[in-house]
Amino acid sequence: MLQPISCNGYSIYFNEDGYEKLRQFIQEKNHSKVFILVDENTHIHCLPRFMGNMAEDFTAEIIEIEAGEVYKNIETCSQVWQVLSEMGADRKSLLINLGGGVVTDLGGFVASTFMRGIDFVNIPTSLLAMVDASVGGKTGVDLGPLKNQVGVINVPETLLVDTAFLNTLPPExxxxxxxxxxxxxxxxxxxxxxxxxxxxxxxxxxxxxxxxxxxxxxxxxxxxxxxxxxxxxxxxxxxxxxxxxxxxxxxxxxxxxxxxxxxxxxxxxxxxxxxxxxxxxxxxxxxxxxxxxxxxxxxxxxxxxxxxxxxxxxxxxxxxxxxxxxxxxxxxxxxxxxxxxxxxxxxxxxxxxxxxxxxx
CATH class of the missing domain: 1.20.1090.10 (Dehydroquinate synthase-like - alpha domain)
Structure with a gap:
């Protein structure tokens, strides 16, 4: 079993151990509502595995964004903020970001700024997100072609690295x-x-x-x-x-x-x-x-x-x-x-x- 890693203000857990810790965390915090941010790819390829590893009585609202760096912008954030508001999210809600670096960067920024900050958990599904976007608390979006020009540093409540998600990735x-x-x-x-x-x-x-x-x-x-x-x-x-x-x-x-x-x-x-x-x-x-x-x-x-x-x-x-x-x-x-x-x-x-x- 891969041992957890302790970071500034949160821990990174791996594989089965990570799901156990996540279930514990959600149970203890008793969030008013749980939302899962996915893109169209992770919705199909990763969400079923994630839900299958959670408790039977676990329920969450799914918010899907379009896949790709080109959608990592303030317009997408506005849409997600809007959906959160319409679905009754409040300051005690939790946002789980299930995806590659675009989803974790954008989702972390959305959570950090919605109602001045709600809890979020990152579950990186690409190798790039696991080894890069997962650590350090950088969240943010692009400004036109300018990479990560708008954002904040804010760490997730916890982070789960499930390397089985790598089986869904194309070689590139x-x-x-x-x-x-x-x-x-x-x-x-x-x-x-x-x-x-x-x-x-x-x-x-x-x-x-x-x-x-x-x-x-x-x-x-x-x-x-x-x-x-x-x-x-x-x-x-x-x-x-x-x-x-x-x-x-x-x-x-x-x-x-x-x-x-x-x-x-x-x-x-x-x-x-x-x-x-x-x-x-x-x-x-x-x-x-x-x-x-x-x-x-x-x-x-x-x-x-x-x-x-x-x-x-x-x-x-x-x-x-x-x-x-x-x-x-x-x-x-x-x-x-x-x-x-x-x-x-x-x-x-x-x-x-x-x-x-x-x-x-």
Whole structure:
């Protein structure tokens, strides 16, 4: 059995143990009403399993939103607030967010702001949400193409990670979550990074352990720096350029829509290149990082005339201060460096480096 993880103000429980704790919590709190937020995919693929693991007399109102990052906005929040009001939600109600990062981010924000805050529980159903959105209390929505521009930091009452939900995911969604796990190794733990050199040798039990270890890494960082004054910024490795690429591709009808992890994977290669140029990150390790990431993530075509537009998105990054674009780079694997600046010429060269890499 995977042992629970204690976070700032709540605990993360796993699999069967998690359902038992959730049943206890709901019984003790005696909420006036329970609501479950799902999207159209988790409604079909995850809700039946969740309800089957709850007590027979457990009842809840289901609220469904449309699936996809494009619906992670204030308009969707307004609709959910409206439905909560119409269904008689009050300050003693509970919102259970059953879904990937869009559902947990948006649902956490809806709960944190409805009647100035009601209880919420997160049940992440994608690998990305389990290892990333599940920890740290960041809630929020996008503002047009700008990622997570509006939100609050507020933790759930409890969090349940049921790895059986991963069986419902298509391969590209599994890969998307893998990007954040790779990132946790690169910024924090070289031994954890080594585990990913040969993932084909691992079985499902190994994956459960890797997921728990990834959550522990993120939790350790968040516990030490809950308000993102220093260390927590390291979690943004790969995200400065990754988010800009994700936003640009989202806005450009001629481009394929990239999943979060697919964009972050590119961002990590680009920012590891910057690390070599600025922080003297070892060249052979840059080659290794690129090779490992490209063994999981197919190359994405980024044309030369895309680069200027992608760079223009950097000004919206939330780590920026006083008009400066701040990067998280690496001095070595497991040794990050925060608030580093890079000029446009170097950033452009990082795209050239990515373009020259061979897909594995």
């Amino acid at each position: 969604q599994m890969r998307s979550g893998l990007a954040e796990m790779l990132k946790h190794g690169l910024i924090y733990d070289k031994n954890y990074w080594k585990e990913f050199q040969n993932l084909s040798a691992l079985d499902l039990n190994d994956l459960d352990t890797l997921i728990r270890d990834s959550i522990i890494i993120k939790n350790n960082i968040v516990m030490e720096d809950p308000r993102e004054a220093g260390l927590r910024k390291t979690l943004n490795f790969g995200h400065t350029l990754g988010h800009a690429i994700e936003s640009y591709f989202l806005q450009n009808p001629e481009k394929p829509t990239l999943l979060h992890g697919e964009a972050i994977a590119i961002g990590m290669i680009l920012e590891t290149f910057l690390s070599r140029e600025i922080e003297q990150f070892p060249g052979e390790k840059l080659e290794q990082v690129s090779s490992v990431i490209l063994s999981y993530f197919p190359k994405v075509t980024i044309e030369e005339n895309d680069i200027g537009s992608i760079i223009s998105y950097l000004k919206y990054d939330k780590k920026n201060t006083h008009g400066n674009i701040n990067f998280v780079l690496l001095r070595d694997i497991g040794t990050p460096s925060i608030d580093v600046r890079a000029n446009n010429e170097l950033i452009t060269r990082s795209f050239t480096y990515y373009k020259e890499q061979e897909s594995n």
